[in-house]
Amino acid sequence: MGPVRIESASNDRIKLLKKLTNSSAERRERGAFVLDGARLCRDAVRSGRVPLEVYMTPEFVSRMPDAAGEIARGCPSVFEIAGKAAAAVSDTDAPQGVFAVFPLAGDKMTLDKSSFTDKINKRGVYIALENVQNPGNLGATARTAEALGADGMVICGGCDVYSPKAQRAAMGSLLRLPVFLADGLPAALRLFEEAGMTTLASVPDASALPVTKLGKREGLVCAVGNEGAGLSEEAVNACRLRVTVPMAGRAESLNAAAAAAILMWELLKPEGEPDE
Amino acid sequence: MGPVRIESASNDRIKLLKKLTNSSAERRERGAFVLDGARLCRDAVRSGRVPLEVYMTPEFVSRMPDAAGEIARGCPSVFEIAGKAAAAVSDTDAPQGVFAVFPLAGDKMTLDKSSFTDKINKRGVYIALENVQNPGNLGATARTAEALGADGMVICGGCDVYSPKAQRAAMGSLLRLPVFLADGLPAALRLFEEAGMTTLASVPDASALPVTKLGKREGLVCAVGNEGAGLSEEAVNACRLRVTVPMAGRAESLNAAAAAAILMWELLKPEGEPDE
Numbered sequence: 348m349g350p351v352r353i354e355s356a357s358n359d360r361i362k363l364l365k366k367l368t369n370s371s372a373e374r375r376e377r378g379a380f381v382l383d384g385a386r387l388c389r390d391a392v393r394s395g396r397v398p399l400e401v402y403m404t405p406e407f408v409s410r411m412p413d414a415a416g417e418i419a420r421g422c423p424s425v426f427e428i429a430g431k432a433a434a435a436v437s438d439t440d441a442p443q444g445v446f447a448v449f450p451l452a453g454d455k456m457t458l459d460k461s462s463f464t465d466k467i468n469k470r471g472v473y474i475a476l477e478n479v480q481n482p483g484n485l486g487a488t489a490r491t492a493e494a495l496g497a498d499g500m501v502i503c504g505g506c507d508v509y510s511p512k513a514q515r516a517a518m519g520s521l522l523r524l525p526v527f528l529a530d531g532l533p534a535a536l537r538l539f540e541e542a543g544m545t546t547l548a549s550v551p552d553a554s555a556l557p558v559t560k561l562g563k564r565e566g567l568v569c570a571v572g573n574e575g576a577g578l579s580e581e582a583v584n585a586c587r588l589r590v591t592v593p594m595a596g597r598a599e600s601l602n603a604a605a606a607a608a609i610l611m612w613e614l615l616k617p618e619g620e621p622d623e
Numbered sequence: 624m625g626p627v628r629i630e631s632a633s634n635d636r637i638k639l640l641k642k643l644t645n646s647s648a649e650r651r652e653r654g655a656f657v658l659d660g661a662r663l664c665r666d667a668v669r670s671g672r673v674p675l676e677v678y679m680t681p682e683f684v685s686r687m688p689d690a691a692g693e694i695a696r697g698c699p700s701v702f703e704i705a706g707k708a709a710a711a712v713s714d715t716d717a718p719q720g721v722f723a724v725f726p727l728a729g730d731k732m733t734l735d736k737s738s739f740t741d742k743i744n745k746r747g748v749y750i751a752l753e754n755v756q757n758p759g760n761l762g763a764t765a766r767t768a769e770a771l772g773a774d775g776m777v778i779c780g781g782c783d784v785y786s787p788k789a790q791r792a793a794m795g796s797l798l799r800l801p802v803f804l805a806d807g808l809p810a811a812l813r814l815f816e817e818a819g820m821t822t823l824a825s826v827p828d829a830s831a832l833p834v835t836k837l838g839k840r841e842g843l844v845c846a847v848g849n850e851g852a853g854l855s856e857e858a859v860n861a862c863r864l865r866v867t868v869p870m871a872g873r874a875e876s877l878n879a880a881a882a883a884a885i886l887m888w889e890l891l892k893p894e895g896e897p898d899e
Contacts, residue, residue, distance in 0.1 A: 494881070496872035520873075594772065595772030595893055596772035605881075609885065609888045615872075
């Protein structure tokens with residue numbers, strides 16, 4: 348017996364799937380999120396997640412049978428959907444025809460004093476984002492963090508980590524990197540300090556310590572603020588050091604994702620790579 | 624006598640303005656583009672451009688009279704528009720109520736052998752983008768280039784420099800930086816080589832020269848490819864050196880804008896800033 352077939356875009360399950368795709372409140376309420384596309388669904392499965400529900404078009408299954416099998420394996424609720432139902436759910440112009448619903452990671456993503464040591468590598472390098480509004484910036488920063496070898500991210504406020512745009516920009520990095528959600532960044536930064544790590548506040552201020560002169564490459568967390576306002580005063584005050592990217596050009600022009608990329612690069616670039 | 628007032632969103636001028644905002648073909652055909660919002664319109668005026676047409680809501684004029692005066696100064700065609708006409712034109716959710724139409728820069732933006740020396744600083748550092756599809760990445764790279772003090776950009780194929788999304792992500796950098804449009808990147812790179820400059824192809828390949836070991840900080844152009852495919856083989860072959868960002872993490876995960884940011888940083892960071 349094959350999977351249950353859903354034809355109509357107005358089917359109740361499709362409507363719920365669409366809501367889960369578009370609404371952060373719906374994701375919190377149901378404790379679940381949707382991934383759209385073969386690559387992201389596979390990334391999630393390969394990182395050990397088991398989907399609660401999988402929706403695939405017959406065209407997808409015949410075009411990518413191996414991916415379809417890998418994504419649906421172990422999932423109790425697999426549905427076949429028509430192309431028009433897929434188009435109704437996706438926020439992309441040309442959906443591949445595969446969606447999977449996963450449970451939110453929940454308590455894995457919270458940091459508190461008792462679990463800090465289990466979750467954080469005290470010799471590692473972490474990036475913390477405060478109130479970043481643009482899901483593209485959030486996702487791109489996760490992707491850069493993984494590429495450069497950061498140990499994880501702390502995310503406080505701003506856009507939803509589970510939004511389709513953030514997940515797409517992250518290309519799976521938000522599923523593989525340890526990601527922690529903080530209600531308030533200052534409190535999270537204090538946990539790092541109490542554990543003996545060094546907290547850095549990134550500020551666009553030429554009088555702050557140039558990141559190139561930090562002289563420390565481990566046991567760090569670097570906090571970056573949002574696109575318009577930068578870090579909150581409380582977050583800056585919670586940090587041991589204020590660091591900056593020294594610039595020849597127009598300093599106010601560096602955006603959050605670019606600043607985070609350059610800071611992480613300086614903190615994470617392979618040792619033994621002198622400048623010239 | 625005040626400006627001509629346009630009430631209706633279906634007025635012919637408003638329809639044309641909307642087309643110019645949304646269509647790259649329309650911009651080429653009319654030789655003009657639209658900027659949306661006070662900051663971008665002012666950036667353009669301050670960089671020496673005179674608008675062909677200005678459209679403002681009375682609410683904008685009374686809220687920001689100085690900006691309104693600065694943007695409209697010297698413009699022969701200033702129109703007052705209703706809020707609903709402004710909402711019809713803008714591709715943002717909350718338009719500020721000011722739009723200005725500017726002529727395309729045209730021959731200022733082309734590079735050929737005869738004009739190369741007039742337009743290019745041979746001791747400068749340039750970034751060249753091939754076929755970048757995402758206007759957000761294009762704009763963000765321009766913003767980073769200006770922040771770090773690059774001398775200009777070469778853009779070949781990909782999305783339209785004059786699209787509202789690219790201009791918005793650039794925060795005015797695309798209006799201030801020297802930007803050159805190339806029909807083919809290999810031919811443009813050969814102009815740089817013939818002028819005695821060094822051409823660099825950025826590749827995600829651990830066997831290429833780490834950018835940290837380049838040992839040269841001037842007379843350079845660094846080519847970066849698009850989000851999916853990277854640089855074309857022809858562009859790589861046209862370059863003297865293949866360089867890479869050495870990474871501890873997942874190399875395939877660095878996106879075009881982040882790679883460009885880190886490469887420019889290494890090529891442009893202030894001298895006398897040793898690593899540690």
